[in-house]
Amino acid sequence: DTAVSQTPKYLVTQMGNDKSIKCEQNLGHDTMYWYKQDSKKFLKIMFSYNNKELIINETVPNRFSPKSPDKAHLNLHINSLELGDSAVYFCASSPRGVGYQPQHFGDGTRLSIL
Amino acid sequence: RKEVEQDPGPFNVPEGATVAFNCTYSNSASQSFFWYRQDCRKEPKLLMSVYSSGNEDGRFTAQLNRASQYISLLIRDSKLSDSATYLCVVNRYNTDKLIFGTGTRLQVFP
Numbered sequence: 001d002t003a004v005s006q007t008p009k010y011l012v013t014q015m016g017n018d019k020s021i022k023c024e025q026n027l028g029h030d031t032m033y034w035y036k037q038d039s040k041k042f043l044k045i046m047f048s049y050n051n052k053e054l055i056i057n058e059t060v061p062n063r064f065s066p067k068s069p070d071k072a073h074l075n076l077h078i079n080s081l082e083l084g085d086s087a088v089y090f091c092a093s094s095p096r097g098v099g100y101q102p103q104h105f106g107d108g109t110r111l112s113i114l
Numbered sequence: 115r116k117e118v119e120q121d122p123g124p125f126n127v128p129e130g131a132t133v134a135f136n137c138t139y140s141n142s143a144s145q146s147f148f149w150y151r152q153d154c155r156k157e158p159k160l161l162m163s164v165y166s167s168g169n170e171d172g173r174f175t176a177q178l179n180r181a182s183q184y185i186s187l188l189i190r191d192s193k194l195s196d197s198a199t200y201l202c203v204v205n206r207y208n209t210d211k212l213i214f215g216t217g218t219r220l221q222v223f224p
Contacts, residue, residue, distance in 0.1 A: 031210055041199065043158065043214040056211055090157055094210070102148075103212065105157035 003027050004106035006091050012112045013081060020077045021109045023091030030096035031055075032074035033103065034066060037088045049074055050096060086113045115140055120202050120215040127222055131192045135218045137202030138184045144213075146205035147178055149187050152217065153198045161187075161200070192222045 004025045013019055025032060033056070034046040048056035049068040063079040074091060091106040120137045127133045139147075147164035162169065164176040164185050175188040189196055202215035 033210075040216065042216050043201070045211055048210055050210070056209075102160045102163075105159070107157050108155075 004091055004093055004104050006089075006106040006109050008109060009107070010110050010112075012114065014114050015081055015083060017081050018077070018079045019081060019111070020075055021089055021091075021111075023074045023076070023106055025072055025091075025093040025104070025106075027093055027104060028095075029093035029104075030071055031094050031101075032068065032071070033092040033094075034074065034076050035090040035092060035105075037090060037108075039087070043090070047074075047076075081111075081113050083113050086111055116215075117141055117213045118202055118204055118215040120200075120218045122216060122218060124219040124221050127192050127220070129192055129194060129222055129224055131222075132188065132190045133192060133220065134186055134188045135200055135202075135220075136184055136186050137215055137218075138182075139202075139204045139213075140183070141204070141206065141213075142183065143207040144183075144204040145207040147176075147185050148203040148205075148212075149174075149176060149185075150201040150203050150214070151198045152201055158201055158214075189220075192220075194222050194224065196220060197222045 006023045031050045033048045037043045047066040051071045052068045065077045068074045088108045092103040094101045094103040149161040150158040151161045152158045164178045168177045173190045177186045199217040201217045
């Protein structure tokens with residue numbers, strides 16, 4: 001059983017298009033995250049939701065809009081795609097609790113902008 | 115200055131060797147520390163947490179030096195399957211935010 005699943009795995013599209021990436025976790029976790037890993041392999045957090053509420057919003061262009069319909073799902077919509085958006089996007093989840101709880105990552109969505 | 119810094123490597127070592135990676139962090143408010151492992155074109159996976167007193171998990175030993183703000187990972191008796199990128203990760207005090215280093219690439223050869 002896949003714990004954190006993202007779709008699609010690969011996304012190739014043209015500049016200017018709008019696209020969405022979906023994420024679902026079946027671990028019963030309260031918190032979900034979106035990360036971006038660029039060509040230099042630098043992994044950086046973009047957003048985090050706890051039980052459908054936005055708790056982390058890094059300095060990300062407002063073309064990126066996360067949506068959490070319920071605590072098991074966190075989707076990422078990107079408007080007007082740019083070349084610099086090419087990267088691997090990872091979804092992750094963790095339980096909520098006192099102190100740090102390990103994050104479980106999905107296997108990534110590879111976005112390529114032509 | 116990056117909040118978490120690592121030597122990108124690559125470290126090329128023969129099977130059976132012992133190899134050590136260091137990582138420095140700049141924010142003294144960092145509370146929790148971890149090593150994650152990322153295989154090529156795969157997602158990061160938690161390797162081990164790093165505790166103040168140091169901790170060991172099989173062939174892997176992690177150390178934390180809060181005064182000097184660095185953490186280390188020692189791998190003994192390296193296996194081919196240890197080849198991966200090792201990410202140093204810190205968690206800021208009282209947040210859910212993880213700060214990742216850019217990773218140290220390890221290549222173990224026969």
